[in-house]
Structures are given as C-alpha cells and as structure tokens.
Amino acid sequence: MNSPATGRSLGLLLCLNCRATLRDAKLPHSRCPRCESRVHQRKPHSLAITTVLVVAAAVLYVPANLLPVMTTRTFLDDEPDTIMSGVLVLLQSGSWPIAVLVFVASIVVPLLKILALAVLLFSIWRGTSRHRLQRSQLFRMVEFIGRWSMLDVYAVSLLATLVQIQSIASIIVGWGAWAFGAVVVLTLIAARTFDERLLWDTAPHE
Amino acid sequence: MSPVIVCPSCDLAHRQDSIRTTERTQCARCRAWLQHPDGAALDSAIALALCALILLAFSNAYPLVTMQANGNSRDTTLIGAALGFYAQGYASLGALVFLTTVIAPLLQILALLFVLIPLWRGSRPRGQHTLLRVLMQVRVWSFMEVFMLGALVALVRLAKFAHIAPGIALWCCVLLMLCLSELTSITSPEQLWRWVERSRE
Numbered sequence: 001m002n003s004p005a006t007g008r009s010l011g012l013l014l015c016l017n018c019r020a021t022l023r024d025a026k027l028p029h030s031r032c033p034r035c036e037s038r039v040h041q042r043k044p045h046s047l048a049i050t051t052v053l054v055v056a057a058a059v060l061y062v063p064a065n066l067l068p069v070m071t072t073r074t075f076l077d078d079e080p081d082t083i084m085s086g087v088l089v090l091l092q093s094g095s096w097p098i099a100v101l102v103f104v105a106s107i108v109v110p111l112l113k114i115l116a117l118a119v120l121l122f123s124i125w126r127g128t129s130r131h132r133l134q135r136s137q138l139f140r141m142v143e144f145i146g147r148w149s150m151l152d153v154y155a156v157s158l159l160a161t162l163v164q165i166q167s168i169a170s171i172i173v174g175w176g177a178w179a180f181g182a183v184v185v186l187t188l189i190a191a192r193t194f195d196e197r198l199l200w201d202t203a204p205h206e
Numbered sequence: 207m208s209p210v211i212v213c214p215s216c217d218l219a220h221r222q223d224s225i226r227t228t229e230r231t232q233c234a235r236c237r238a239w240l241q242h243p244d245g246a247a248l249d250s251a252i253a254l255a256l257c258a259l260i261l262l263a264f265s266n267a268y269p270l271v272t273m274q275a276n277g278n279s280r281d282t283t284l285i286g287a288a289l290g291f292y293a294q295g296y297a298s299l300g301a302l303v304f305l306t307t308v309i310a311p312l313l314q315i316l317a318l319l320f321v322l323i324p325l326w327r328g329s330r331p332r333g334q335h336t337l338l339r340v341l342m343q344v345r346v347w348s349f350m351e352v353f354m355l356g357a358l359v360a361l362v363r364l365a366k367f368a369h370i371a372p373g374i375a376l377w378c379c380v381l382l383m384l385c386l387s388e389l390t391s392i393t394s395p396e397q398l399w400r401w402v403e404r405s406r407e
Contacts, residue, residue, distance in 0.1 A: 018399050093366050101359065136215060140238070150306065151359060154287070157291055160294060165275060165280065199216070
C-alpha cells in the first residue's frame with residue numbers, strides 16, 4: 001500500500017489558527033498570510049513540552065487527592081475534607097447522582113487524562129503505527145472531557161465564600177484545592193501542546 | 207485558492223472538489239471534523255453576542271445565591287467567588303476562577319463584537335487579526351458551563367444545613383451558558399474567516 005498524500009508530503013502547511021492552507025511556506029519562521037499567526041509543520045517541541053506537563057500533573061495528582069481541599073471549622077472541631085471524603089459526604093446525604101458526578105469529574109477524569117496522555121506520548125516515542133484511529137479518538141476524548149474537572153474548584157470557591165459565619169461555621173480552603181487546580185490546568189495545557197498529527201506520522205503497519 | 211484540504215488532526219490531504227462546502231465533513235482517515243457548514247448569519251452572531259454581553263453584566267451585578275443559617279444571611283456574586291479564594295491566601299486559585307468565569311467570557315464576547323460589527327457595517331475593522339487570534343486563545347478558557355455544574359454541587363452540599371435561595375444572577379448564568387455555547391458553535395474559525403474574506407471581495 002502506498003503511503004497516502006499528506007500535507008507534509010505535498011509541501012502544504014495548515015494554519016491551526018484560521019485553517020488556511022499554505023503553499024511554499026518558508027519554515028521554520030513562517031507566518032500565515034491570512035491571519036498572521038505563526039505556522040509550523042508540527043507544533044514545536046510538542047513531545048518534550050507535553051511530557052513535562054503530564055509528569056508534573058501526575059506528581060501533583062497525589063497531594064490533590066491526599067491533602068484536604070477544604071476544612072469545615074465549627075465551634076466544636078475542625079473537619080478536613082479531601083475530594084474523596086467530599087464524595088462520601090454527598091453519598092451519605094442521599095444525593096448520589098451529584099456524588100457520582102463529583103467522583104467522575106474530580107477523580108476519574110484527571111486520572112484518565114494523565115494516563116491517556118502518557119500512553120499516547122509513549123506510543124509516539126516508540127514509533128508504533130498500530131491502533132492509530134483508536135489513539136486519535138482517545139486524544140479527542142481527553143480534549144473534550146478535560147474542562148469538566150474544574151467543577152470541584154468552582155464548588156470549593158462558592159462554599160468557602162458563602163460559609164463564613166464566624167460564630168457557627170466557616171470553611172477554610174486547603175492546599176489540596178491548590179494542587180487539584182494545578183493538575184487541571186496542567187493537563188488542559190498538555191492537551192493543547194500535544195500535536196495529534198504525530199500519531200499519524202508513522203508509516204502504516206501493512 | 208488551494209484545491210486541497212488538509213486534515214488538522216492527521217495531516218491527510220483531501221481533494222476539495224470531492225467535498226461540498228455546505229456540509230459538515232469528516233476526515234477519511236481519522237474521522238476528525240474537516241469543516242463546518244457555512245450556514246449561520248452574521249446578524250444572528252452579533253445578536254447572540256450582544257445578548258451574552260448583557261447577561262454577563264447581569265450575572266456580575268447581582269448575587270448568585272443567598273444563604274441563610276441561624277439568622278445570619280450571606281450572599282455572593284460571580285466575582286465574589288473568585289475573591290473568596292483570594293481572601294484566604296490562594297491568589298492563584300482566585301485568578302483561575304476569575305479568568306475562567308469572568309475575564310475569558312468577557313474577552314470572548316468583546317473580541318467577537320469588535321470584529322463582527324465592522325464586518326456587518328461593511329468597513330474594515332482595525333486590529334482584526336489580533337482580535338481573532340485573541341478570540342481563539344481565550345475561547346478555550348471560558349468555562350461557564352462547568353461553573354454552573356460546580357455551583358450545583360456547592361448548593362446541594364449547603365442545602366443540608368442552610369436555607370439556600372438562588373439569585374437572579376444564577377438564572378442569568380444559565381442563560382449566558384446557553385448563549386455562549388450557541389455563539390461558539392456558529393462562529394467556528396472557518397466561519398469567521400469566511401465572513402472576513404467575503405467583506406474583502
């Protein structure tokens with residue numbers, strides 16, 4: 001089977017900002033004639049930058065889950081809450097749909113994103129050409145679900161702002177929330193620095 | 207114009223004459239969307255953007271929720287939620303919330319209006335390229351729909367020990383969320399540049 005014609009093999013360049021197709025671009029310092037943004041055959045240093053971001057996110061995922069995201073202070077005692085204990089509180093109060101939502105958005109989605117990006121990076125590094133379509137679809141799923149993990153950050157921000165009744169109860173933000181926010185932002189940036197086209201640059205397997 | 211369409215996701219080249227521009231088309235190899243249909247009208251994009259701007263103003267001007275517990279009452283606005291983090295010494299988290307719920311939607315709407323209104327009037331907008339670039343960068347960080355779900359989670363947790371009353375701003379946020387998602391879908395990068403190129407003809 002002949003290798004199919006690609007932008008690279010035809011000497012065409014796609015501007016990712018405005019989707020214009022460029023001919024005869026002078027790499028590596030080209031700008032799109034239509035929208036004036038920088039164009040590259042592939043995103044520069046995509047593998048290295050994405051790897052660093054994913055490793056950083058994986059490291060921060062640990063404190064994000066172990067440290068309390070918030071502490072409820074009443075005149076009796078302090079009650080720290082991690083993400084998981086927050087899910088359990090919701091479950092015990094009978095609102096299980098919300099508990100499942102928080103569990104998926106805050107625990108499953110970030111973990112899935114880190115693992116998926118790691119698998120994709122590893123597959124490109126090894127130069128494998130198998131399951132390219134599935135890997136491409138996996139990446140698009142990561143891109144699509146990424147933003148929903150911000151949910152818990154917003155929930156904590158509202159709780160910490162509203163529950164400030166000095167004599168009765170107040171909610172104090174914990175470093176877990178910071179680590180969690182960092183995980184979400186790092187994985188969001190990682191999905192943007194990752195160049196999906198690298199998955200397809202290997203020759204087909206046949 | 208080039209008769210070839212290159213897939214943004216896998217770099218496969220497609221002959222343009224095999225593709226109709228009025229349809230949403232998928233890449234033959236990786237099934238990514240190659241192009242979005244040319245359908246939406248400039249007028250409706252401007253109307254939606256203006257509507258979103260008004261809703262954003264209301265969302266920030268009124269309290270989102272009011273909480274009552276033991277005779278105490280507290281409320282918060284959209285910006286107040288970001289300031290809550292800041293007040294507790296987490297400035298970076300506050301900035302993250304502020305950027306994704308206030309600044310990004312605001313810039314998204316303003317950039318769009320500054321590009322679309324001159325196009326609609328038939329004049330050549332100044333700084334068009336920069337504005338469109340800003341729009342593309344900023345749009346990915348506009349998280350209104352995620353904020354709404356986060357607010358729902360917070361309200362469910364609070365409803366157990368306090369009386370919670372949703373404010374006007376909460377309903378405005380819901381409408382804003384719908385407005386922004388429709389606005390984003392009718393102003394794809396291809397569509398925006400189609401409008402720009404038509405104005406130059």
